[in-house]
Amino acid sequence: MKVAIIGGGAAGMSAASRVKALRPNWDVKVFEKSRWVSHAPCGIPFFVGGAVEKFDELCAYDIDYFKRERGIDVHTNARVVEIEEGRLTVDEGGKEASYEWDKLLFATGSKAVRLNVEGENLEGVIYVDDIENAERVKIEAMKVDNVVVVGSGYIGVEMADAITRLGKNVTVIEVMERPLPEYDAEIAAIIKSEMEKYVNLRLSEKVTAFEGKDRVEKVVTNKGEYPCELAIIAVGVAPNTDLAKGFVELGVKGAIRTNSRMETSRENVYAAGDCAESINIVTGREDWIPLAAPANKMGYVAGVNMAGLEMHYPGSLKSQLTGFKDIEIGKAGLSENEAIRFGYEVVSAFITSRTSARYLPGGLIHLKVVADRNGKLLGLQAVGKDVAMRVYAASALLHKNGDVKDLFFCDFPYYPPVSRVWDPLVVAARNIFRKLGLP
Amino acid sequence: MKVAIIGGGAAGMSAASRVKALRPNWDVKVFEKSRWVSHAPCGIPFFVGGAVEKFDELCAYDIDYFKRERGIDVHTNARVVEIEEGRLTVDEGGKEASYEWDKLLFATGSKAVRLNVEGENLEGVIYVDDIENAERVKIEAMKVDNVVVVGSGYIGVEMADAITRLGKNVTVIEVMERPLPEYDAEIAAIIKSEMEKYVNLRLSEKVTAFEGKDRVEKVVTNKGEYPCELAIIAVGVAPNTDLAKGFVELGVKGAIRTNSRMETSRENVYAAGDCAESINIVTGREDWIPLAAPANKMGYVAGVNMAGLEMHYPGSLKSQLTGFKDIEIGKAGLSENEAIRFGYEVVSAFITSRTSARYLPGGLIHLKVVADRNGKLLGLQAVGKDVAMRVYAASALLHKNGDVKDLFFCDFPYYPPVSRVWDPLVVAARNIFRKLGLP
Numbered sequence: 001m002k003v004a005i006i007g008g009g010a011a012g013m014s015a016a017s018r019v020k021a022l023r024p025n026w027d028v029k030v031f032e033k034s035r036w037v038s039h040a041p042c043g044i045p046f047f048v049g050g051a052v053e054k055f056d057e058l059c060a061y062d063i064d065y066f067k068r069e070r071g072i073d074v075h076t077n078a079r080v081v082e083i084e085e086g087r088l089t090v091d092e093g094g095k096e097a098s099y100e101w102d103k104l105l106f107a108t109g110s111k112a113v114r115l116n117v118e119g120e121n122l123e124g125v126i127y128v129d130d131i132e133n134a135e136r137v138k139i140e141a142m143k144v145d146n147v148v149v150v151g152s153g154y155i156g157v158e159m160a161d162a163i164t165r166l167g168k169n170v171t172v173i174e175v176m177e178r179p180l181p182e183y184d185a186e187i188a189a190i191i192k193s194e195m196e197k198y199v200n201l202r203l204s205e206k207v208t209a210f211e212g213k214d215r216v217e218k219v220v221t222n223k224g225e226y227p228c229e230l231a232i233i234a235v236g237v238a239p240n241t242d243l244a245k246g247f248v249e250l251g252v253k254g255a256i257r258t259n260s261r262m263e264t265s266r267e268n269v270y271a272a273g274d275c276a277e278s279i280n281i282v283t284g285r286e287d288w289i290p291l292a293a294p295a296n297k298m299g300y301v302a303g304v305n306m307a308g309l310e311m312h313y314p315g316s317l318k319s320q321l322t323g324f325k326d327i328e329i330g331k332a333g334l335s336e337n338e339a340i341r342f343g344y345e346v347v348s349a350f351i352t353s354r355t356s357a358r359y360l361p362g363g364l365i366h367l368k369v370v371a372d373r374n375g376k377l378l379g380l381q382a383v384g385k386d387v388a389m390r391v392y393a394a395s396a397l398l399h400k401n402g403d404v405k406d407l408f409f410c411d412f413p414y415y416p417p418v419s420r421v422w423d424p425l426v427v428a429a430r431n432i433f434r435k436l437g438l439p
Numbered sequence: 440m441k442v443a444i445i446g447g448g449a450a451g452m453s454a455a456s457r458v459k460a461l462r463p464n465w466d467v468k469v470f471e472k473s474r475w476v477s478h479a480p481c482g483i484p485f486f487v488g489g490a491v492e493k494f495d496e497l498c499a500y501d502i503d504y505f506k507r508e509r510g511i512d513v514h515t516n517a518r519v520v521e522i523e524e525g526r527l528t529v530d531e532g533g534k535e536a537s538y539e540w541d542k543l544l545f546a547t548g549s550k551a552v553r554l555n556v557e558g559e560n561l562e563g564v565i566y567v568d569d570i571e572n573a574e575r576v577k578i579e580a581m582k583v584d585n586v587v588v589v590g591s592g593y594i595g596v597e598m599a600d601a602i603t604r605l606g607k608n609v610t611v612i613e614v615m616e617r618p619l620p621e622y623d624a625e626i627a628a629i630i631k632s633e634m635e636k637y638v639n640l641r642l643s644e645k646v647t648a649f650e651g652k653d654r655v656e657k658v659v660t661n662k663g664e665y666p667c668e669l670a671i672i673a674v675g676v677a678p679n680t681d682l683a684k685g686f687v688e689l690g691v692k693g694a695i696r697t698n699s700r701m702e703t704s705r706e707n708v709y710a711a712g713d714c715a716e717s718i719n720i721v722t723g724r725e726d727w728i729p730l731a732a733p734a735n736k737m738g739y740v741a742g743v744n745m746a747g748l749e750m751h752y753p754g755s756l757k758s759q760l761t762g763f764k765d766i767e768i769g770k771a772g773l774s775e776n777e778a779i780r781f782g783y784e785v786v787s788a789f790i791t792s793r794t795s796a797r798y799l800p801g802g803l804i805h806l807k808v809v810a811d812r813n814g815k816l817l818g819l820q821a822v823g824k825d826v827a828m829r830v831y832a833a834s835a836l837l838h839k840n841g842d843v844k845d846l847f848f849c850d851f852p853y854y855p856p857v858s859r860v861w862d863p864l865v866v867a868a869r870n871i872f873r874k875l876g877l878p
Contacts (some may be wrong), residue, residue: 010860022878037799060726078564274550279848293853294861309878314848330852353443359482359496388857389828396835399849410838411720413769414732415760416482418827419447421731439461439748 001026004088006103006243008032010037010292011299012107013061013271016019016072018303024071026307031078031090036131037063040299042292044134045155050163055135064362066310068263083247086434091177103306107159107242107299109273110290110295113139116152119210125231128155137232141166141177144229148172148219149199150207152179154322155234157195161324162231164198171200173207174218175235180322187381190366194327198371200282202226237290239275251277255288259419260312262302270306272298279315282333282378282398283342289318317396321388333398336370344375344384349431353424355386357416365390369428375403390425404432440465442745443527443540444518445682447471448478449731450738451546452500455511463510465746468538470517470529472735476502476572481731483573484594487580488601491540494574522686528758530821542707542745545683545695546738549713549726549729558649564670567594572676575735576671580605583668587611587658588638589646591618593761594673596634600763602671603637610665612646612658619761623774625789626820629805632870633766648746667786676729678714690716692727699751709745711737718754721772721837722781728757758834760827771832772818772837775809784812788870792863794825796855804829813841814875819864825857829864843871 002130003185008030013194016028030037038061043058052058065071077094082089083104087406090097112129113379119125126137140156141147141163152174160172171177172195178188195201204222210231212218219226239255249265256264256271258278264271271277278286294316308404321331339346348370356362356421363385371376380394397406407428412420422430433439442458444451447469455467461766475498482497491497492681505511519526519781520575522543529536530638551568552713558564563583565576580586580602588599591613609633612619616868634640642743644660649670650870651657678694688704690696695703695710697717703710710716712734719726743750767834787809795801802824809817817831836845847868853860861869 038859040796040798040855041855042860043796046796046799052798081848110608140624245560274466281820291853293862294850295547296860297848297865304878307878311878314597316850319850321852321858322858323642328857330854331496332850332852357479357482357485359491360485384826388825388852390833390852391834392828392851395850395852396832396841396845397839399845400836400839400841402835406838408837410835411733411755411771412831412834413731413758413760413771413827415762415769415827416479416480416485417762418767419760421479421481421735423732439457439743439746439750 001102002100003028003103004099005030005105005107007107007109007273008037008076009107009109009273010075010295011302011333012105012109013038013066014296014299015105015107015272015303015306016066017302018069022307022309027073028059029073029075031080032077033077033079033133034130035076037066037074037076039131041131045162047134048138048159049165058134066150080243084245092162104268104270105302105306106264106275107273108240108243108275108396112233112239113236113238115207115233116210116234117135117207119212119216120233122210123211123213123215124229125210125216125233126391128232128234129158130303140230141168142186145169146228148226148228148231150219150231150233151235152234153234153325154180156321157324158235158322159232160195160199170198171202171228171380172223173205173226175206179203180329180392182338183331183381184333184337184368187368187383188319189381191324191327191329194324198325217376223241237274239288239290241275244271244275252286253288254337260314261305261310262298263305270302278313280319281315289316291316291320317398319391319394321391327383328372328385329383330387331379331381332391332395333377334370335379335381336368339370339378344378346378347371347373347432347435349428349435351424351431354420355424355426356386357420360416362417365424367424367428369407369432371404373436375405375432377404377407389418393425402430407432440541442467442542443538444544444546446546446548447476447515448459448546448713449734450500450741451622452477452505453735454544454745455505456509457739457797458746459744461746461748461781467512468512470514470519472516472518473571473840474515474568476505476513476515480569480570483567486573487577487598488604495503497573497707512532514864519682522682524594540581543709544741544745545703545710545714546711546712548715550679551672552675552677554646554672554674556648558651558655558741559672561649561651561666562654563651564649564655564672567598567671567673567704572587576655579669580607586609587665587667587670588657589670589672592673592675593619594812595761596675596763598605598671599634599638603735605762609637610641612641612644612660612665613641614645616643619768621774621777622770622820623807626805626807626822627711629822630763630766630768633763637764642808649873663799676713678727678729683710683714691725694727699736699753700744700749701752702744706734706784707740711741717752720754722870728755730755730757731761756834756837758830760830765824767824767826768822769826770818770820771830771834772816773809774818774820775807778809778817783817785817786810786812786871786874788867788874790867790870792862792866793859794823794863795857799855801856806863806867808846808871810843810871814844814871814876816841818845821866828857843868843875847872
């Protein structure tokens with residue numbers, strides 16, 4: 001059997017590894033357009049900020065490992081240019097080659113959304129879309145004094161954090177009225193005030209142009225101008241489905257339509273990772289959730305099914321963790337705004353609590369729990385200290401379709417340095433009890 | 440309505456608060472034999488080790504708060520000496536008083552198991568059973584050089600940690616072959632090697648006597664003698680049911696039999712906290728789980744039901760977190776040994792993993808997942824770094840009766856400093872997949 005996998009990121013390498021583990025004699029080829037496989041874009045801000053010294057460290061495994069240890073035929077600098085039934089054409093460093101396939105996987109990832117404004121092709125304007133841009137960002141950031149980051153989603157926030165660590169002046173420009181706009185206002189307000197200690201945060205401003213002679217000299221918005229020698233753009237991503245379009249059906253937000261076996265509309269063709277649609281476990285509906293952990297698992301499931309066995313991907317929760325300086329930030333499931341948009345009648349609780357017993361130092365956590373009128377949990381957002389453990393717990397309860405009683409009664413252990421006898425999650429649940437008229 | 444609550448610890452004050460919140464006009468009396476209410480024995484090691492300066496800080500709220508803010512009639516130094524239907528007799532600082540009750544709650548907690556060996560009443564031999572002993576332990580520990588801790592359950596381990604922080608020589612004597620004997624051998628081995636860096640850890644040794652003239656001078660075991668000026672005994676606890684015996688039925692391990700409304704065998708009489716039986720959610724059977732967080736929730740549920748409303752306590756998981764020096768230690772559900780004892784056919788995975796992306800500092804976590812042959816999750820044990828978030832997550836999945844597929848597919852978020860794209864929990868789940876023949 002000949003298996004062809006387009007894309008050597010998380011999903012692609014995960015699937016390739018799975019197929020080879022289950023079918024050691026099958027021919028598994030991966031075509032990756034960059035020089036890297038199993039690259040870890042989530043690590044880019046840590047490389048830029050200096051926590052990681054060498055770029056190569058960001059790749060989980062090197063190519064030789066996959067070839068030698070796992071028997072995967074990895075082709076790098078290999079851009080797939082055409083796909084037909086049973087065959088694909090690849091540009092490998094300028095030379096075209098053709099390969100046959102019996103089973104095909106799209107693992108083509110996502111691509112940066114473009115601003116489409118004047119001057120965005122100037123030197124010194126960089127989209128953080130490609131793993132290879134990470135090196136450019138770092139080299140350029142080291143040389144300059146003033147950096148503008150356009151966008152304050154996860155990547156924008158982490159990039160802003162990283163670049164201030166290099167001692168640079170950072171301006172962050174966000175078109176929405178708050179940073180990390182997927183979070184509700186209460187949580188975003190805390191993130192905002194933390195960010196404002198370190199960066200010039202410009203909210204509700206729309207970038208209209210980049211200006212400069214040889215290279216960028218300023219970023220222009222509908223409200224002002226921001227001189228800079230480097231502009232980094234991170235205004236979101238979209239599924240990278242240029243190759244798939246017309247060959248398989250597309251679904252939510254243009255991602256490749258899949259079922260729970262990661263099968264596309266065409267027989268023997270699969271999709272996984274950031275290019276693929278999946279299920280949002282909270283809503284039960286198709287969604288597009290381009291994140292690393294789900295991508296790996298989708299790849300795993302695709303690999304199992306491509307190998308002829310059966311496994312179903314249940315979907316994900318869009319669980320996320322990030323940080324800015326001293327605060328951790330996390331979310332699982334839906335914000336209140338998102339829940340309302342999906343048509344839920346919502347109750348929510350926003351609380352601030354110490355994370356430790358009051359006689360120990362600890363810190364503060366702010367968290368918001370969102371539920372529907374029947375008490376079904378819809379989501380958690382948190383910011384502050386010891387956020388990860390609460391987002392992990394909420395992810396588990398959301399995964400199991402839990403309700404606020406589960407959140408209240410779940411036996412979260414008490415240990416004075418990191419938790420409380422009434423955990424902040426439990427306090428929030430009790431708060432919702434009251435709103436639902438429970439005793 | 441007259442409500443009498445025996446015991447002003449976590450469960451008692453929780454129940455009293457709940458009743459007053461729901462029935463502000465009811466007369467709610469709490470009888471507490473010590474000077475303290477809402478005391479936090481979990482904080483004792485932090486007080487002894489010096490992280491908490493003043494003993495008073497260990498009490499979550501002071502008595503005035505409960506009286507003034509919550510309208511609870513708190514009686515301290517009030518030892519209940521006799522209970523009859525509708526009436527109880529209390530020794531209040533030497534004077535006997537009698538009170539009527541319409542509803543009664545036992546919240547009498549637990550008491551230290553005695554060694555029953557010679558010399559245990561010598562000066563300098565202290566049982567860590569009573570909140571008031573915490574002050575004695577600290578005062579004595581400050582004065583001496585050599586301390587023996589008998590027992591290496593949670594309290595013993597935390598006490599040993601605390602006393603080494605005071606710069607004292609500590610010997611820990613454990614009758615079982617490993618410290619924290621509720622953990623399986625793989626996990627305990629790591630705890631053992633950490634403890635051995637700081638204390639003289641004597642395993643499989645049984646204390647036979649305490650010897651000394653005016654006060655303790657040595658601890659004698661079946662294998663040796665350990666000179667010391669202070670011996671602290673923490674060899675377990677038992678339900679404190681002296682008062683309840685004969686008045687209501689007792690159940691597992693002598694704890695007061697209760698149903699999910701925390702009702703005892705006698706009408707209008709409830710029990711909650713360390714003196715009460717409850718359900719072990721993993722096994723679905725009656726169990727005795729004397730821990731702070733469950734005690735508070737049992738008290739809450741008892742309070743709701745005493746107030747005439749309805750709420751059911753689902754039971755708990757015996758989730759626990761503790762630490763020794765630089766390692767966190769945690770457990771939820773059953774160990775492999777416990778699972779076998781309960782009759783399960785067990786599969787398990789023990790793994791060691793980094794807790795962060797490999798390009799960031801992070802640390803190591805060792806974890807063991809236990810499941811049955813159908814993949815149902817039975818328990819998690821972990822030791823190392825970032826343990827709390829994994830124990831929280833496992834507690835949530837165990838609470839919802841999850842299986843290893845849930846553990847694998849649960850959308851735990853990836854953030855390079857604190858987690859991995861394949862979280863250690865997910866790696867352990869995959870490991871169990873293999874043992875169950877899943878792809």
